[in-house]
Amino acid sequence: MFGTAVQAQTIAGTVRDDTGAVMPGVTVEVASPALIEKVRSASTDGTGQYRIINLSAGVYTVTFSLSGFGTVVREGIVLSGAFTATVNAALQVGTIEESVTVSGATPIVDVQSVTKETVLTRQYLDQLPTVRSIQATGVLIPGVESQRLDVGGNTKLQQPGLRFRGTTATITRWDGFWLGNVQGGSSGGATSFYFNDAGAEEMVYSSGADSIDMGTPGMYVNMIPKDGGNTFRGLVYGDISRRALTSNNLTPALRARGLTNVPEMLHVSDFNPGLGGPIKRDKLWFYGAYRYEALNQTVVDSYFDKNPSPYLYEPDLSRPGYDDGFIPNWTTRLTWVPSSKDKIQFWFTSQNKEKSHYGITASRTPDATAVQTTPYAQATVVKWSRTQTTRLLFEAGYASGRTLYQENYQPNVSPSSDRATVQAQSVFSITDSATAKVFAAHPDGYTGHGGWMQGVRLASTYVTGSHAFLSGAYVGYATSPRPQWFTADMTATFNNGTPESVTLRIPINAIDGYYPDLQVFFQDRWSFKRATVTGGIRYDYFVGQVRDGTLPPSRWNEETFFPGFSVQKWKDISPRIGVAYDLFGNGKTAVKANVARYVANESVSTAGRANPQRAIGITDTRTWNDLNGDRLIYNPDGSVQLAELGPSSNRNFGKVIPSTSTQDPATLNGFNARESTNEWQVVVQHQLTPVVAVNAGYYFRWIGNQRATDNTLIANADFDGPFCVNAPTHPDLPGGGGYPVCGLYDIKTTARGLVQNNETLARTLGDGTGIVDHIDGYDFGITARLLAGTTVRGGVDANRQQRNTCAIAVDNPESQFCDQTTPFRPNAKLQVLHTFPWGILGSMAYQNAQGPAITARFSAPASLIVPALGRQQAAGATARKTIELIEPGTLYGERLNQFDFRVGKLFTMGRYRVRGDMNVYNAFNTDYTPTVNTTFSTAATSQYLRATTVLQGRVIKFSGQIEF
DSSP states (O other), rough: OBBBBBGSEEEEEEEEETTTTTTTOOOOEEEEETTTTEEEEOOOOOTOOOOOOEEEEEEEEEEOOOTTEEEEEEEEEEEETOOEEOOOOEBBBBBTTTTEEEEEOOOOOOSSSOOOEEEEEHHHHHHSSSOOHHHHHHSSTTTEEESSOOOOTTTTOOOOOOOEEBOOEEEEEEEEEOOOGGGTTTTTOOOOOOOGGGGGEEEEEEESSSTTTOOOEEEEEEEEEOOOOOOOOOEEEEEEEEEEGGGOOOOHHOOOOOOOOOEEEEEEEEEEEEEEEOOOOOTEEEEEEEEEEEEEEEEEEEEEEOSSSSSSEEEEEEEEEEEEEEEEEEEEEEESSSSSSSEEEOOOOOOOOOEEEEEBBTTTOOGSSSSEEEEEEEEEEEEEEOOOOSSSEEEEEEEEEEEEEEEEEOTTTTOOOOOOHHHHHOOOEEETTTOEEEEEEEEEEEEEEEEEEEEEEEEEEOOOSSSEEEEEEEEEEEEEEEEOOOOGGGGEEETTEEEEEEEEOOOOOEEEEEEEEEEEEEEEEEEETTEEEEEEEEEEEEEEEEEOOOEOOOOOOOOEEOOOOOEEEEEEEEEEEEEEEEETTSSSEEEEEEEEOOOOOOOOHHHHHHOHHHHHOOOEEEEEETTSSOOSSBBTTBBOOOOBBBBOOTTTTTSTTTTEEOGGGTTTTTETTTTTEEEEEEEEEEEEEEEEEEEEEEEEEEEEEEEEEEETTOOGGGGGEEEEEEEHHHTHHHHHBEEEEEEEEEOOOOTTTTEEEEEEEEGGSTTTOOEEEEEEEEEEEEEEEEEETEEEEEEEEEEEEEEEEEGGGSSOOOOOOOOEEOOOOEEEEEEEEEOOOOGEEEEEEEEEEOOOOOOOEEEEOHHHHHHHSSSSSOOOOTOOOEESSSSSSBBBBBOOOEEEEEEEEEETTTTTEEEEEEEEEEOOOOOOEEEEEEOOOOSOOOOTEEEEEEEOOOOOEEEEOOOO
């Protein structure tokens, strides 16, 4: 997935004479220091239109000339992102030496593209009161939400995902190419690379409404590197904050919920120098940057264990858990112009993150975290472009991303990550069902993840004044190993110190991949009169693969080799069309509409599920009645105390029979088998004044081809019920609780453990309705570049989701809350940047966002279930049943109100610019809780509705930057 020239910066328009007639053959030249070749030119076509594409971000001068007419020059045209600046001209009869220079504001309404785009320029990024990361800046855009909210840099060690218009399918591009964690491909286009701010020219956040190269839905983030230049330029940036500069926001309301601490930032710092310039003037430029980020902070409600027993957890309130680590990061950029027609660009980054307590949360104690290391995380992009003629442009590129992240047990759990050593340890991960606390050991075991992504693209663009025709292709390849093994080959669930169940685990060493990921696309952008129509079609062919691999041995299985094979061969044709209409013909009001089909983002998730190492059924959860009270399932000789374990939940466990999970061929082969999204939107943009523009829009997204899992060995008839239980009486439940919860079922004893899961298209199950999944929403926005040195950006957005899964309840008839529609809940964002006299800089950012969803998952004891069911549960006499007591989408927590601001002073000394800033994050010291514990319990140790994350309290950070 990559960006192409037709989506880069463009200057286009129409040239007329003083009678209003269109003028063919006019020479149009655009010049800017941002162009290494200095000048790019084109000629108007028979309709008087011209279009110059694939420009770099910067400030341009546009010159119009034709023999027999005076020359017209337009200055100060600022380009960024994929904006199309409409620059028209009227030539008068005269000599070419007669020149009229016009200085005016850059157009702020794009009347030709329907792509929704927010561009954060270098100047804007430098003044914005937020930390220098893709996520912290992105969340300030209307319509964008984050899984974690950043305050002063407290999320920099683990990049939180961005959610745009209800979907997490966010793609992060590095110089136009998607590169990242191969295993994150189906969960938001995860990236494994961290942003080196000093080496970035701008950040572009966009949706692919009319960009045919964007194959998946959601938001695309593109980091555009700095190119260097004919003058040596550089900067040194640094910031720091310590514990003494933070405020505590442990309020009485949080204390009342049982919290004894909140996050405290002990240290955060960022050192980020960069330098660029000419290796050979007008031929070869370079830019290099280095960044070192460090963070150490405490975590809400997470403490070290002071109980010497590995099977009991008792928090040591004097020793809070830490989220600590560092990220060194360096990048290099080269730009070379070997001829007047060719440009070659190279970009490389290398990073090595380390975290001492990976995965620490309020529900995961420090000893249950991992030590994360990064042996390598390297990305390379090489691009070539050739302006064959003023109308024909060729592009080619290659990208490579290699990553290896390792999550190792804490040294006191296992001294190494060697498989045999790990399996020999006696300490295992424990989850307490009464509190949702995980302790003793990392619950995900030792894990290695990452892989190697490679991609090659070819594209050509043919431009006339009124048309821009794009054709191109991309071929991608990836391989992704994922070893995973567990101490003692097991994890367990306790309830207040008493064993409840055990999950037996088989280790894996699976390798998955894909080849090819083939994308072929065609698109034409046609401008006529006031309208611009963009139509395109793309073909996707994706082959997921299982590579040769060997299943490691354990207590439950023998070592087994599995040969590789192709899994899915998806074929898709996705059309899209968009129309942008200049409503009054003056470039100030645009009405835009588009309809588009996208395919779901994919990497190795489908192949991973089909890998025999996973399909054999690698877990078996059994109830555990600890008869001898030793809290172990093993005898001293290593044999299993089978008398303590209930019936198996997976009768094929340990048999190495790759048949407990299969996939319907209809989900794997041919056309229209891949999950897809159909989306349409309508947008109105209007320029109120030369410096103020507003926009409003509505969108609707329909998701199709969803999957569902059908256990073919059981059916509704294999369950007893329905039955009801009464919710416990509790003030935190609706109406104080005590209401009946009905529609519950339990599998019959004869059917328990029968597993033959078949993943199929949801629409083939039940009555054929399948899964209904719709998202619709609206947004309003404003952008103002005021003459007094003030920039204002902001907006309001809201969306709702309708999801109905009732029709696919073909195995278990229990379909509690299967039809859900969330309400519209608006979010508001605002940023203001202002330059005061005497070099004083000020800026602020405000967010008002929805609060967390409130649910209540209750692990009901047998004493409550058996009387209602009329028999013992099939899982055993001590089995519990998880019941949802609150309908999702009906209760929410308090909203976020976060206010950040920055005050700085700029000094100019010759060619040096020195800036010092004081940054205040969460200035109101808000105690907002993004997530709460939704595990309901009647036990005295219950932590229901206790905050599991709390917004970092007020942070004051000092920063400075020297530019030359």
